[in-house]
Amino acid sequence: AGGVNVLRYGMMRDLLLGMEVVLPSGEIWDGLSGLRKNNTGYDLKHLFAGAEGTLGLVTAATLKLFPKVQRATAWVTVETTQDVIALLAHVREMAGDTVTSFEMIPANAVEMVIADIEGTRDPLPSNLGWRVLMEVSFSDEAMARKTLETALEAAFEKGLIQDAAIAESLAQAKAMWMVRETIPLSKRAYGNSLNQDISVPVSKIPAFMETCNGRIVDKLPTADFVIFGHVGDGNLHYSVIEPPEKNGLRENFDALTRIIYDTVMEFDGSISAEHGVGRLKRDELANLRPQAATDTMRAIKTALDPKGIMNPNRVVSV
Template identity: 35%
Template sequence: MPLLDELRARLGEGAVLSGTALAGRSAGFWHPEPLRAAALVRPASTDEVALALALCHAAGQPVVPIGGLTNLVGSAACGEGEIALSLERMNRVEAVDVAGRALTVEAGLTLQRAQEVAAAHGLLLALDFGARGSCTIGGVIATNAGGNNVLRWGMARAQVLGLEVVLADGRVLGALTPYRKANAGYDLKQCFIGSEGTLGVVTRAVLALQERPAGGATALLACERFTDVTALLRLVDRALAGTLSAFELMWGDFYALNAAAGGGAAPLPAEHGYYVLVEACGESIAADEARLQAALEAAFEAGHVSDAVLAKSGPERERLWAIREATEPEQHAYRATQTFDVSLALDAMEAYVGRVRAGLARAAPAAVLHVFGHLGDGNLHLLVGHPEAVAQATTAAVEALVYEPLVACGGCISAEHGIGLEKKRWLPRSRSADELALMRGLKRTFDPAGILNPGKVFDPDPQG
């Protein structure tokens, strides 16, 4: 391919991998097969990203930006005729502004490394989720990732102060402002946050940091009824005086499987309807534990909680979080799995899950439904486990069972994982025709040739 020869000549031999050099490259955490791409391009600077995209734009060559490849909806899926663009060589920390509480990094840096840098300066990068060690800042921003701390600090969008983005034709938009207030016309960076690499490639970012809480208290609670769970959320939010940072819900069957997989005795007996992981982060461990203990006592008195355990050490906290974050037990328990993340009103959740469960009993009687999620954010994750391999018709039927009921209750088909390839046919359930038309208009404006991550989020514009 002449384009690959030119890319090698301009970027260097090691910047362009193809053929046997791609043999050891995985398509992602959830996809063990080899990466399928015409080549993997690995620029080492913003200028090199701009050069690579300019050349691909001129040649009409499709480009798929990839990060840590932990995405669940195929946002970084790459075809044999496409070029994968990785910023793995752009992983530097450029500046830590302690006084201004801001961190400037290249987009190939992992989230965990960014967290560690912030912590070394007594600050907190509030973004956090299970893939922290693999996902990259660019991927986090491109998917507007959520995670464990959204209840208190918001999604990725809330953590981004400034961005540098390279457009499809190689132009560079440099808006690396470190200010929390910058109200000068359209906030263009918002177009790229959550765009899944379809509008531009994020190369550098300025991230907002928080003062690192000195305290921390974590508890696992058992409830019998869903109404107890929602009442508990209000109670602990009031009692913890602004320090509530996580309120994670697990249905009983999900908890039973994951608690047993950890080895040793479960923190609480697996005999209750619901389990809630509550975490407070405030000014001191003693104060946080005292407030949380008082909240638990009030919850017991009100009849909302049946049992509870308060973590007394770092390892105990990690054990509780491992139950909530683990995915391996479900992967090992079933031959095939389907994962979903949806958002909807709290008062609609119990009926919604009941409807999905009843539908599965009819359409896929052997399937098992596990439900968990960030209840404080209105976000549920559903995992459907199949004991045997399933036909495509069955997986499609399961998707319909999960997504169709959301229309009636005003829910969203994707709370935090994005659309990618897996959910794009369901996008009209959450977006109107006018909204989709505006999205396609943005795509034409930023990427008129349609080379960036083609086919993701929605199909190519028929007006193309």
């Protein structure tokens, strides 16, 4: 329900203007109005958004649309995660809400993709530990490129980046995004992994990573990490990895998961950023969220679906 463009356009929840939903009773709620202002009681569309089908079946939706834009794409080499966060603040200060995407990528993830996917390459080879893939959008292509160039030149002068490559064509931009989008697939080819979809406040990302990584290594010295994602909105795809010939990750899977969850909450984050709750995180979230929130969700589920027929046993237990 998120993705690489959330920074500018928001999550799916933010794009919903209306819905049509088949309720557990068989009734159909027709709420497909495209009104942007409608303060007439409860906002029902947001009740069904994120409910994962536990309250009804969404059969249609009215969505916000945006004008077609021209994008400028850059691949940037950065030394530390602190520099990544400082670069985000810098670019947004100079380019405002024209910053469409801002993805953090570790060097080892780039190496995995190159080794796993034939024909891929590092857009800007470097010994530094981090890459940033960013885009800005304007109605005018030249303006988009000029804005990005100006922001990156100033970032270089501040010492926030070491080098940058701006895509000269759509093909080059796609090649950069190919590396980013292929990370999950290539990571699976590496061996054992523990994958979490989490979010923490953007300013706390470096401290969170240092703390959580340290705790993981204390428990499993053979652990390595692939941490990437939509750093512009605090959403990290946090993976603990281990060579396939090792068994430590499997043997400590629950304990390592506990470390990640507890550290995320310690840093005021969420253990479900964009991938949802389902069954795996249902009971964990019941323990983490305020009891009043769980009780309210359970009351809504019981009221709308008293027979429990809609995607049972997901999101909240009843």
